[in-house]
Amino acid sequence: MKEKIISLNKLAIGSSGLVKQLTAQGNIRRRLLDLGITKDTIIESLRKSPKGDPIAFQIRSAVIALRSEESSKILVQWIE
Amino acid sequence: MGLTNQSTGIGIIDRMIEIKSTSPEDFIIALAGNPNTGKSTVFNSLTGLKQHTGNWPGKTVTNAQGRYSYRERNYTLVDLPGTYSILANSVEEQIARDFICFGNPQVTIVVMDATCLERNLNLALQILEITDRVVLCVNLMDEARRKNISINLNKLSEILGVPVVGTSARNGEGLDNLKNAVEKVALGKIKPNPNSIAYNDKVQGGIEELTPYINSKIGDRIDNSWLALRLIDRDNSLLESISNFLKLDLMQNRVISEKLLDIWERLSRDGYTEETLRDNIVTSLIKESEIISKSVVTNIKNQKNLDYKIDNILTSKTFGFPIMIALLGIIFWITIVGANYPSEMLAKGFFWIEEQLLVLFSYLKTPPWIHEILVLGMYRTLAWVVSVMLPPMAIFFPIFTLLEDLGYLPRIAFNLDYYFKKACTHGKQALTMCMGFGCNAAGVIACRIIDSPRERLIGIITNNFVPCNGRFPILIAMAGMFIAGFAGIFGAFAATLSILVAIVLGIFITLIISRILSKTILKGLPSTFTLELPPYRKPQIGRIIIRSIFDRTLFVLGRAVVVAAPAGAVIWIMGNINLGGISLLVHCARFFDPFARLIGLDGYIFMAFILGLPANEIVIPILIMSYMSKGSMLELSSLNEMKELFINNGWTWMTAVCTMIFTLNHWPCATTLLTIRKETQSWKWTWISFIVPTITGIIICFIVAQTARILGIV
Numbered sequence: 001m002k003e004k005i006i007s008l009n010k011l012a013i014g015s016s017g018l019v020k021q022l023t024a025q026g027n028i029r030r031r032l033l034d035l036g037i038t039k040d041t042i043i044e045s046l047r048k049s050p051k052g053d054p055i056a057f058q059i060r061s062a063v064i065a066l067r068s069e070e071s072s073k074i075l076v077q078w079i080e
Numbered sequence: 081m082g083l084t085n086q087s088t089g090i091g092i093i094d095r096m097i098e099i100k101s102t103s104p105e106d107f108i109i110a111l112a113g114n115p116n117t118g119k120s121t122v123f124n125s126l127t128g129l130k131q132h133t134g135n136w137p138g139k140t141v142t143n144a145q146g147r148y149s150y151r152e153r154n155y156t157l158v159d160l161p162g163t164y165s166i167l168a169n170s171v172e173e174q175i176a177r178d179f180i181c182f183g184n185p186q187v188t189i190v191v192m193d194a195t196c197l198e199r200n201l202n203l204a205l206q207i208l209e210i211t212d213r214v215v216l217c218v219n220l221m222d223e224a225r226r227k228n229i230s231i232n233l234n235k236l237s238e239i240l241g242v243p244v245v246g247t248s249a250r251n252g253e254g255l256d257n258l259k260n261a262v263e264k265v266a267l268g269k270i271k272p273n274p275n276s277i278a279y280n281d282k283v284q285g286g287i288e289e290l291t292p293y294i295n296s297k298i299g300d301r302i303d304n305s306w307l308a309l310r311l312i313d314r315d316n317s318l319l320e321s322i323s324n325f326l327k328l329d330l331m332q333n334r335v336i337s338e339k340l341l342d343i344w345e346r347l348s349r350d351g352y353t354e355e356t357l358r359d360n361i362v363t364s365l366i367k368e369s370e371i372i373s374k375s376v377v378t379n380i381k382n383q384k385n386l387d388y389k390i391d392n393i394l395t396s397k398t399f400g401f402p403i404m405i406a407l408l409g410i411i412f413w414i415t416i417v418g419a420n421y422p423s424e425m426l427a428k429g430f431f432w433i434e435e436q437l438l439v440l441f442s443y444l445k446t447p448p449w450i451h452e453i454l455v456l457g458m459y460r461t462l463a464w465v466v467s468v469m470l471p472p473m474a475i476f477f478p479i480f481t482l483l484e485d486l487g488y489l490p491r492i493a494f495n496l497d498y499y500f501k502k503a504c505t506h507g508k509q510a511l512t513m514c515m516g517f518g519c520n521a522a523g524v525i526a527c528r529i530i531d532s533p534r535e536r537l538i539g540i541i542t543n544n545f546v547p548c549n550g551r552f553p554i555l556i557a558m559a560g561m562f563i564a565g566f567a568g569i570f571g572a573f574a575a576t577l578s579i580l581v582a583i584v585l586g587i588f589i590t591l592i593i594s595r596i597l598s599k600t601i602l603k604g605l606p607s608t609f610t611l612e613l614p615p616y617r618k619p620q621i622g623r624i625i626i627r628s629i630f631d632r633t634l635f636v637l638g639r640a641v642v643v644a645a646p647a648g649a650v651i652w653i654m655g656n657i658n659l660g661g662i663s664l665l666v667h668c669a670r671f672f673d674p675f676a677r678l679i680g681l682d683g684y685i686f687m688a689f690i691l692g693l694p695a696n697e698i699v700i701p702i703l704i705m706s707y708m709s710k711g712s713m714l715e716l717s718s719l720n721e722m723k724e725l726f727i728n729n730g731w732t733w734m735t736a737v738c739t740m741i742f743t744l745n746h747w748p749c750a751t752t753l754l755t756i757r758k759e760t761q762s763w764k765w766t767w768i769s770f771i772v773p774t775i776t777g778i779i780i781c782f783i784v785a786q787t788a789r790i791l792g793i794v
Contacts, residue, residue, distance in 0.1 A: 025355070027169060028608045033362040034165040035610060036199050036369075047392065050400035051498035054507070056391070056613055060370075061196045063387075063613040065494050067501060070608060 004078055008043060009055060009071040016044040017076030024073035036060040037074060106147070106154045107266045110179055112207060113191030114200050115162035116614045118219045120144075121249040122191050123159045126259070150259040155266075158185065164199070166206050167315070167362070170531045174317055180210055181302060181318075182325040186266045189258070191217045194224035194231055194246070195615060197377055201369035204240070208274040209306040214242045215261045222248040223615065227385060232376045239372055242272040250620065276305070279364050282350050283357070286312050286343040293336050301326065311340055312347075313361055314354060387615050391491070400495045407488075408583060411479050413576040416556055416564075419471035426470065430463035452656070453649050457705075461648025464701040465640050469553050473637065476552065477628040480517065485619035489514050493611055496587075500606075503591045504598035506535035507609040509542075513590060516546040520748055521755040523548075528759070532607040538594050540756055541769045544748040545590040545776075547583065550640065550696035554743045555579050557700055561723040562736035578740070586744050589776060601768075639751070640697035647691060647698050651705045665706050679778055680738030680785030682730065689742065694750050696743070734794045738781045745777030 011017045019041045022029055036059055037043070044058040054065040113119040127146030144159040160179055161172035180188055190207055192200035197218070208214055218231060237244035243261040247254030264270040279287070290308040298307065302322075310318050311330070323329050331337050347357060393399055434455060441451035483489065493510035500507050508530050516523030520543050527539040547555060559578045564571030598604065654665040662670075665687075672690075673683030684706045692699035704722065707729050726735075747770045748756070757766040788794050 022359075029355070030165075030167065030169045030358070030362070031608050031610060033359065033366070034167070034169065034202070036202065036366050038359075038363045038366050046388070047395060048397070049395055049494050049498060050397045053501070054494065054497050054609070054611070056395075056494065060198050062199050063391075063615075065497070065507075065611040065613060067497065067507065067606075067609050069606070070610065 005075050006078060007072045008045070008057070008066070008074040008076050009053075009068045011043075011045045011076060011078065013045050013047060013055075016042055016079050018042055018079050019074060020077050021075040022073060023075065024070065028070060028073065032070065032074065035062075035064055042079070043074075043076060106156045107186045107262075108184065109155050109157045109262060109266075110160055110183065110185035110188040111157055111191065112160045112166075112176055112180065112188055112203065113162055113217075113219075114164055114193065114196075114203055116612060117162070117191045117193040117200065118249050119159065119162055119191040122189075122217060122219060122247065122255075122258075123157060125249045125252055125255055127157055148259070150263055153263065153266075155262070158183070163203065165203060166210075167313075172528075174321070177210075177318070178321050178325070180207060182321065185211075185213075187213050187215055187262050189215050189217050189262065191219050194218045194220045195227055195229055197231060198369050198373035201372055202365055205277060205365050205368055208240065208242065209277065209309070210303055212242070212272045212274050213265055214272060214274070215258065215265055216240065216242055216244040217254075217258055218244060218246045219249055221246045221253065222251060223617070227615075228379050230378050232378075236372070236376045239275070239375070241274040243270055277364055277368050279309070280360060282347055282352065283309070283312065283360065286347065289343065290336070290339055293333075293339055294330075297330065297333055297336065298322075298326070298328065309361070311336075312343060313358055390616060391613065394488070394491050395494055404492060404495060405580065405584070407483070409576055409580050411476065411483075412556075412579045413572060414479065415472050415476045415552075416560060416575050416579075417572050418475045419556070420560075422471040423467055426467035427463070430467055434459060434463065449656075453652050457652025458645045458648045461644050461651070461698065461701045461705060462641060464704060465644040465697055466637065468557065468700060469640060469697055470633070470637060472553055472556055473549055473633045474629060476549065477518075477633050478625050481624050481628040482619055482621075485617065485624055487614050487616045490611060490613050494613060497609070497611070499591050500594070501609075503594040504604065504606050505538050505594045506530045506532060506606060507611055509535065509539045509594070512539045512543060513546050513587070516543045516548060518549060520544050520546075520548045520752040524752060524755045524759055532604075534598075534602050534604045535607060537760065537765060538597050538602055540759060540765070541597065541772055542590045542593050544752065544769065544773045545593065545745065546586045547744055548696070550749065551743050552579075553697065554700055555582055555740055557722070558736045558740050558743075561720075561726065562731075562733050582740055582744055585741075589745065593772060593776065597772075640695050643694040644698045644701060647694065647702065648705065651691065651702055655706060669706065678785065679742070679781035680734055680788070681742060681781070682735070684729070685735070685739055685742075689746055692749075693747070696749050699743070732794050734785065734788045738785055741781050741784060742777050745773050745780060747774050 005020055006017070008017065008019075019037055019039055021039070022032060022037065024032060041060065046056040046058055046063060048055050049065070054067045055071060056063055056065045057071070111119060111123055123144060123146065126148050128148070146157050146159075148155050148157065158179065160176040163170070163173045163176050166173050166177040166180070179185065188207060188211055190204045192204060204214075204216060216236070218233060218236070221231075224231065231246070233244045233246050243265065245254055245258045245261050247258055249255065261270070265272060278284075287305050287308045290311065291304045294304045294307050294311075298304070307318075319330060352360070394403055437455050437459060438451065441455065489511060492514060493507055496510045497507040500509055509527075511529065512523050512526040515526040523543040523546075524540050527536050527543070530536040530539050556575075556579065559575035563578045564575040651665070654668070655663050657664045659667060669683035669687050671683070672686045676683050676686035684703060688699045688702040688706065691702050704725065707725055747753070753766055753770060756769045757763065760766065
């Protein structure tokens with residue numbers, strides 16, 4: 001159960017995931033890396049915006065909102 | 081329609097920051113840092129300049145420069161664009177990198193957010209690879225203390241090998257230490273000695289192999305091992321900058337290019353593709369930041385704080401939009417109600433002065449046309465601009481700045497982003513749109529924070545759909561006269577509501593036009609969007625009031641006054657030069673009248689908008705002047721008399737509604753148009769920015785006016 005890998009936008013609000021892989025390429029990939037989204041980073045899903053997208057995440061002590069286009073390209077392992 | 085650099089104007093953002101007004105003895109200091117770390121506040125506190133700061137990422141879109149003196153030496157401080165990285169993923173990053181690399185700053189100050197040190201360290205480490213003449217400024221120490229985060233600055237300095245100074249620039253805390261550290265590094269009294277990042281053996285091997293060849297070509301102008309790393313990472317934008325600034329084409333050098341091919345081949349045999357190699361390099365930096373942060377920051381856990389709870393309400397599904405609209409409503413309500421009384425006071429005061437001026441002129445026995453141009457033309461228009469505009473602005477700007485300071489704007493962007501995505505545009509357009517509420521020209525410049533040329537153009541073209549402060553007074557006056565007047569005791573409430581409707585309509589039109597543009601002349605999909613939601617910050621009320629009054633209110637008012645005075649004279653002349661027994665003004669108005677009536681206006685209103693091209697602030701004064709010059713001289717000292725004047729000239733509530741709609745949707749003012757021309761480097765896009773809102777306004781007004789007539793409700 002805990003081994004399950006899901007994309008970040010599917011992570012339940014309030015729970016955290018361990019980054020396993022970035023499937024984004026090129027410029028998006030670099031931007032995500034610059035924000036500190038590297039392998040084994042813990043990301044917590046904080047809240048959805050009123051219309052459900054984007055979603056705000058806690059990434060290395062900063063709060064960053066990502067659209068589903070980007071967050072679906074971050075694969076995480078659900079941890080808690 | 082190709083999106084080349086030429087046509088979109090990305091090429092115009094100055095490739096290199098030019099240092100202005102500095103003497104050769106000045107030390108040049110670069111100021112770098114992540115967005116939203118208080119970089120601009122540090123800049124302002126050091127230089128005493130009043131660069132506008134707001135609590136949202138990407139505020140510094142133009143480069144500010146300022147000077148300060150410390151112990152009899154002068155320093156020129158250059159504020160670089162705020163970036164998360166300088167691996168040149170965007171124009172801003174390239175500008176920042178190029179200045180640090182080729183602009184020869186004696187010292188680079190890296191401003192870091194103490195509450196978010198780890199992420200900020202990434203940029204600091206990247207800069208330390210380029211230059212060792214660095215001072216780290218760990219800002220927002222007060223906020224960190226509030227959040228129970230403590231940072232061991234000495235240890236950080238020890239690990240990184242550069243001076244580290246803790247500051248809270250807002251309170252002036254630590255700035256003296258900062259200047260002191262900068263002086264020492266500039267004079268060479270401290271020689272920073274940063275440790276280099278440990279890349280993996282394969283990459284490191286490549287760097288060491290390439291470095292000597294680079295050294296033979298470039299010498300010590302750029303850090304050799306850093307350049308080697310960048311070449312291995314296929315950083316073409318850096319190669320471009322090297323050939324621009326150093327007039328050197330490194331890839332023309334056979335030895336270097338062969339060595340590089342060699343290294344790439346070896347790396348690919350070891351399983352590194354272009355992508356994984358870059359991942360590896362970036363990850364090394366981030367891992368290093370993580371390790372350093374862990375060893376100097378304590379008590380980082382405690383994040384579910386007040387911000388979290390506030391955001392849960394302000395961006396919640398249930399309350400997000402209602403609160404947003406309610407906040408806007410409250411702002412306008414306070415503005416309308418609060419502005420009434422001082423407006424009348426001012427009008428009375430100015431009118432009294434006008435009488436004294438007329439007495440003075442008759443005493444001086446000047447010819448009547450001189451005092452009529454000066455007093456009835458210029459002075460009266462001026463008086464109107466000031467008394468109509470000053471009170472609402474002096475109320476509206478501080479409140480809006482307060483919201484900006486608190487950090488509410490990124491939350492608006494967060495709430496609205498879904499719609500902007502649907503319109504196929506960039507999420508940051510919500511921020512540039514908010515800037516437009518202040519001034520559309522500022523909103524157009526702010527569009528620089530949007531990287532994609534396509535989305536940037538959409539942001540620029542549609543910025544004019546939200547009313548700026550020059551147009552709010554028209555909306556407020558219309559609502560005050562025609563809507564509040566009819567609604568009895570609920571007057572102020574109804575007026576507020578109608579302005580809210582106008583704003584929501586403006587946002588709605590922004591989205592629709594953005595989508596139409598995305599599907600037609602600016603086809604494309606939305607690009608990457610990441611938005612930082614910075615912590616809420618305690619605003620400094622006193623500073624907000626001073627800043628918004630002096631920086632914004634007086635600035636906008638000054639601009640209005642400068643155009644209002646000559647415009648007043650022109651209108652008076654037009655109203656008093658007769659051709660065939662009818663004044664020039666009436667001739668023009670009659671010419672426009674048939675068309676204007678089709679869209680619910682009249683010839684005078686339409687002409688007021690045309691003459692208001694220099695600044696929308698003068699539309700109402702022009703209108704009053706033209707109605708009055710028809711003969712019905714009124715002593716206008718209150719909104720009610722103004723309303724009477726309008727009604728005498730055939731106004732109905734429908735005229736007011738159409739005027740409000742046309743205020744919202746017509747050509748941008750001259751300043752905005754010139755700014756668009758400058759930003760896009762293209763007359764074509766300037767023309768499109770002119771015609772799109774104009775057509776939109778004409779169509780909507782036509783529909784409203786004709787529907788009202790057909791239904792017979794006028």
